[in-house]
Amino acid sequence: MQNFIYHNPTKIIFGTGTIGNIGSETVPFSQKVLYVYGKSSIKKNGVYDQTTASLEKAGVKRVEFGGVSANPLLSHTRQGIEIACRENVGAIVAVGGGSVIDEAKAIAAGAVAQNDVWEFYNRSGMTITNALPLLTVLTMSATGTEMNGNTVITNEETKQKLGVGSPFLYPKTSILDPTTLVSVPPDQTAYGAVDAVTHLLESYFTASDDFTPIQDRYVEGIVRTITEIAETMQKKPDDLTARSTFMWAATLAWNGLAPSGVGSWSTPNHLIGHSMSALYNTPHGASLSITLSGWMPWYAEQSEENKKRLNQLGLEVFNDTATIDRFRQWFHSIKSPTKLEDIGVDDAGLTRIAANIAENAPLWGIPEYSAGLCESILKRCR
Amino acid sequence: MQNFIYHNPTKIIFGTGTIGNIGSETVPFSQKVLYVYGKSSIKKNGVYDQTTASLEKAGVKRVEFGGVSANPLLSHTRQGIEIACRENVGAIVAVGGGSVIDEAKAIAAGAVAQNDVWEFYNRSGMTITNALPLLTVLTMSATGTEMNGNTVITNEETKQKLGVGSPFLYPKTSILDPTTLVSVPPDQTAYGAVDAVTHLLESYFTASDDFTPIQDRYVEGIVRTITEIAETMQKKPDDLTARSTFMWAATLAWNGLAPSGVGSWSTPNHLIGHSMSALYNTPHGASLSITLSGWMPWYAEQSEENKKRLNQLGLEVFNDTATIDRFRQWFHSIKSPTKLEDIGVDDAGLTRIAANIAENAPLWGIPEYSAGLCESILKRCR
Numbered sequence: 192m193q194n195f196i197y198h199n200p201t202k203i204i205f206g207t208g209t210i211g212n213i214g215s216e217t218v219p220f221s222q223k224v225l226y227v228y229g230k231s232s233i234k235k236n237g238v239y240d241q242t243t244a245s246l247e248k249a250g251v252k253r254v255e256f257g258g259v260s261a262n263p264l265l266s267h268t269r270q271g272i273e274i275a276c277r278e279n280v281g282a283i284v285a286v287g288g289g290s291v292i293d294e295a296k297a298i299a300a301g302a303v304a305q306n307d308v309w310e311f312y313n314r315s316g317m318t319i320t321n322a323l324p325l326l327t328v329l330t331m332s333a334t335g336t337e338m339n340g341n342t343v344i345t346n347e348e349t350k351q352k353l354g355v356g357s358p359f360l361y362p363k364t365s366i367l368d369p370t371t372l373v374s375v376p377p378d379q380t381a382y383g384a385v386d387a388v389t390h391l392l393e394s395y396f397t398a399s400d401d402f403t404p405i406q407d408r409y410v411e412g413i414v415r416t417i418t419e420i421a422e423t424m425q426k427k428p429d430d431l432t433a434r435s436t437f438m439w440a441a442t443l444a445w446n447g448l449a450p451s452g453v454g455s456w457s458t459p460n461h462l463i464g465h466s467m468s469a470l471y472n473t474p475h476g477a478s479l480s481i482t483l484s485g486w487m488p489w490y491a492e493q494s495e496e497n498k499k500r501l502n503q504l505g506l507e508v509f510n511d512t513a514t515i516d517r518f519r520q521w522f523h524s525i526k527s528p529t530k531l532e533d534i535g536v537d538d539a540g541l542t543r544i545a546a547n548i549a550e551n552a553p554l555w556g557i558p559e560y561s562a563g564l565c566e567s568i569l570k571r572c573r
Numbered sequence: 574m575q576n577f578i579y580h581n582p583t584k585i586i587f588g589t590g591t592i593g594n595i596g597s598e599t600v601p602f603s604q605k606v607l608y609v610y611g612k613s614s615i616k617k618n619g620v621y622d623q624t625t626a627s628l629e630k631a632g633v634k635r636v637e638f639g640g641v642s643a644n645p646l647l648s649h650t651r652q653g654i655e656i657a658c659r660e661n662v663g664a665i666v667a668v669g670g671g672s673v674i675d676e677a678k679a680i681a682a683g684a685v686a687q688n689d690v691w692e693f694y695n696r697s698g699m700t701i702t703n704a705l706p707l708l709t710v711l712t713m714s715a716t717g718t719e720m721n722g723n724t725v726i727t728n729e730e731t732k733q734k735l736g737v738g739s740p741f742l743y744p745k746t747s748i749l750d751p752t753t754l755v756s757v758p759p760d761q762t763a764y765g766a767v768d769a770v771t772h773l774l775e776s777y778f779t780a781s782d783d784f785t786p787i788q789d790r791y792v793e794g795i796v797r798t799i800t801e802i803a804e805t806m807q808k809k810p811d812d813l814t815a816r817s818t819f820m821w822a823a824t825l826a827w828n829g830l831a832p833s834g835v836g837s838w839s840t841p842n843h844l845i846g847h848s849m850s851a852l853y854n855t856p857h858g859a860s861l862s863i864t865l866s867g868w869m870p871w872y873a874e875q876s877e878e879n880k881k882r883l884n885q886l887g888l889e890v891f892n893d894t895a896t897i898d899r900f901r902q903w904f905h906s907i908k909s910p911t912k913l914e915d916i917g918v919d920d921a922g923l924t925r926i927a928a929n930i931a932e933n934a935p936l937w938g939i940p941e942y943s944a945g946l947c948e949s950i951l952k953r954c955r
Contacts, residue, residue, distance in 0.1 A: 192751075192817035194588025199581070205834065206576025369574075402814055404801065405822055408794025416786040432784055435574035439834055440787055452587065452821055 193400050193454035199447055201338045202364045205439065207431065209368050210241045213284065213328055214249030216364040220324040221281025226253040227271065227295040229260070229287045233330060236374040242286050242328055254278045256298075259287065262468050262475070263294035265309055265346045272301035272308060275323065282324040285362075289334030289386075289475075292327050296342035296360045299323040309346060312353040314554050319357035327362045330371040332438045333383030333476060335390060335445025337365035345469055350547065352465040353554060367442065369435035377425040381525040382476025384421040387441040388414050389460050389479040391449055396490060396500065399454035406453050411507035413440050418508060421525050457557045460486055463565065466547040473534050480527035481534065485572030487515045531572045541569045575782050575836035581829055583720045584746045587821065589813065591750050592623045595666065595710055596631030598746040602706040603663025608635040609653065609677040611642070611669045615712060618756040624668050624710055636660045638680075641669065644850050644857070645676035647691055647728045654683035654690060657705065664706040667744075671716030671768075671857075674709050678724035678742045681705040691728060694735040696936050701739035709744045712753040714820045715765030715858060717772060717827025719747035727851055732929065734847040735936060749824065751817035759807040763907040764858025766803040769823040770796050771842050771861040773831055778872060778882065781836035788835050793889035795822050800890060803907050839939045842868055845947065848929040855916050862909035863916065867954030869897045913954045923951045 204212050217224060224246070233239040246253055256271050275283070275298055285295035299322040301308030310317040329337045336342065340361045343354035375383070391410040398406070417440050423433040450456050463486065464478035473481075490497050505514030522529050531541060545565035552560035586594055599606060606628070615621040628635055638653050657665070657680055667677035681704040683690030692699040711719045718724065722743045725736035757765070773792040780788070799822050805815040832838050845868065846860035855863075872879050887896030904911050913923060927947035934942035 192587075192814065192821060194591065196584065196586050198584035202578065202580035204578050206574075209576065402818070404798040405795060405818060405825065408798060409791065412790025412794050413787060416790060419786065432574065435834075436784070436787060439574060443787065443830075448825075452817075 192403065192452040195451045197447055197451045198358065199338065199361065201361045203338060203367060203442065204364060205367045207368060207370050209366050210238065210328055211245045213242050213326065213366055214245035214251055217246060217251050217282060217284060217326050218249050220326070220363060222250060223252045223280050224282045224284045225271065225275045225278070225280045225298065226255045227259060227283060227285045227291055227298065228257045229291050230258070232374065233286055236371065238286060238328065238330055238371055242284070246284065253284065254280055259291045259294045261290050262345045262352065262472060263290045265344055268294050268297045268301065268308060268344055271298040275302040280323070282326065284326050286328045286330065288329070288331030289336045292336045293334070293342040293344060295325055297344050299325045300357065300360065311355050312344065319355070319359050322357070322359040325360070325362045327365045329365060329367050331375050331379060331383060332372060332441035333386040335387070335442055337362060337367065338442045338446040350469050351551060352469040353551070367438050369431055369438045372434040372438060373429045378526065380424050381421065381527040382474045383441060384417050384437065384525060385476040385480045385522065385527050387444040388417055389483060390445040393458045393460060394450035394453050394456040395504065397456045397459065399456065403453045406449055410449050411504060413444055415508045416440055418521050425525060458555065459557060459560060462552060462555045462557065462560060463548055463568065466544050466551065467534070470544055470547055471534055471536065477528050477534065480522040480529055481531060481572050484519055484522065484529040485568055487518065488571050489568045491515070531569065542566060545569055574785065574834040577833045579829055579833045580740065581720065581743065583743045585720060585749060585824065586746060587749045589750060589752050591748050592620065592710055593627045595624050595708065595748055596627035596633055599628060599633050599664060599666060599708050600631050602708070602745060604632060605634045605662050606664045606666045607653065607657045607660070607662045607680065608637045609641060609665060609667045609673055609680065610639045611673050612640070614756065615668055618753065620668060620710065620712055620753055624666070628666065635666065636662055641673045641676045643672050644727045644734065644854065645672045647726055650676050650679045650683065650690060650726055653680040657684040662705070664708065666708050668710045668712065670711070670713030671718045674718045675716070675724040675726060677707055679726050681707045682739065682742065693737050694726065701737070701741050704739070704741040707742070707744045709747045711747060711749050713757050713761060713765060714754060714823035715768040717769070717824055719744060719749065720824045720828040732851050733933060734851040735933070749820050751813055751820045754816040754820060755811045760908065762806045763803065763909040764856045765823060766799050766819065766907060767858040767862045767904065767909050769826040770799055771865060772827040775840045775842060776832035776835050776838040777886065779838045779841065781838065785835045788831055788833070792831050793886060795826055797890045798822050800903050807907060840937065841939060841942060844934060844937045844939065844942060845930055845950065848926050848933065849916070852926055852929055853916055853918065859910050859916065862904040862911055863913060863954050866901055866904065866911040867950055869900065870953050871950045873897070913951065924948060927951055
């Protein structure tokens, strides 16, 4: 086990009927908030009505800022920062999925910064030193952003999708009501499950320490649970047992516990997937099932230790050492793509993605992912 | 999955060479602290020197308050409160194991309260509404108190060992340096391992929800790890790989994650063990291996569901459904007692313990543990 610091102060309020707490949770931070959301879904499923009623009952004024897109955009983020500053809000309430919360984090940091917000993302050397308090109501589980200090946004001008983390970006409170997931469609449900599984596997595969039984069992246990229940969520969308289990699983998948103590580690699958999303607007989870389907075979070829690790994962998750096949079968069963052609990427596109990955790899701390290496990995995704 | 709130704001600084951070971590809270510790062990193993040097370097004055005993006493706690008030300290630094930290929490709450501190423990209706900030340097892993809001102390007059929890009692920072565990003797090492395992099993066995795969895998994974490494810690006391793995395992065992979402649950094994400790001054972990050895057979007899749950636990932890036998074998292998006679309790003592348990059971929320039932369970511990 290696040295680490773990500090996750986010308060989680979990369960059916908990959305009405957003008002009273917000009051200690501010009486006026920027209310950030996405498209129309929260107006259809009742979450908009529940959250706004709760805020109003608690006497919290809101300035609405909707229109956050999947793979949230820098330009829209800058608009949000401008409104937050102009309206002098004291906190941010984000109501939505990972994209909404990630953009809300960017606005929270940007609204109190002197510099342009993108400088926090592009490794210019600028560090986040403060942020508006953020509270969230989660309506789609996948990214784990509701219980961490990370945010990822896309610069549509430079075609870069980059992330940053800061202790100032942990939400103060996140409300996780599994009934909000009932209206998540089957494809988004699948992508969320793949995203959460990939989060867990990044440190599992790349850790520098080779004796991490606690972290291994933690990862294997949550991956096993997600693979067991994902299809149920698609076939019975209103099965709250499955939805609530997944909701907590996805949060635990990326709240910092899995990699704590494993030494240095990296996120190559996210690096690769982000380039697919940045260039093809591929849904995040879809890009990851394609990436994992090619990255795992490449990883297995690198060493006997890697093969053993894959075997261990397969045994613990599927009771089967044919780990890669089992993951591909699982992706197929939930209809998440496993090949570049599934998202319309031809060989020219493959080369383009590889170049984009290689450009970003140094910013992600893994410069060894050169264009050549990435082409070789991506060819396994065909 | 059932509704829950999870909010654990303790900052964990984990690893070798981290003790020197205590000074800089303390500064934001106060320049004058009550420095709480136990007997002489921290002066022998160098932790006293390291912590005091770090505090001095950071300009933090300390008022020393030593002499905390295993199963910390109310009378000693009251002395600490008096000194904290008289010296007007702004924070508490606890350096030691679970007993030292638990008493430090009691002092932290008592020092800012108008009432006597025992009223927080004896279910008088008094609630903790504030406490001095607490920072800890852990030197013996077992109770998990370094990352939760719980404290247990013993009233030597009433022979009651009672606990209380409060959001105000979470340490601000806990420093976990596994090198401090190297000097923990084999018996205390065993008792710590048993305590951590028992923490995990309480909610596992008593949860009201019957579909909790995430929590099940979490518990099984950590129990498996502890049972795999405990003997190594005894045979190779300076094996830092084993010590560090156990140190984090014990913290995760009782930081609130295992029972989050499992519905209502209780701690019958701790209830029973606490009465043994209160009457016989039995080390906490020793009382728990005796209790579990008798409680699990009783539990198995109550229903087919219970038998299935024990089978599942055995399969995941030992790859064997002879769960109770395997736990007893494990207790033997690490020399933790499994029978009342091992701690000198005869049949009259058994009756006395049962009466004490029944007296406390309503305060623990499990009034069904009557004297008769407890005698019947304790007879299985013979």
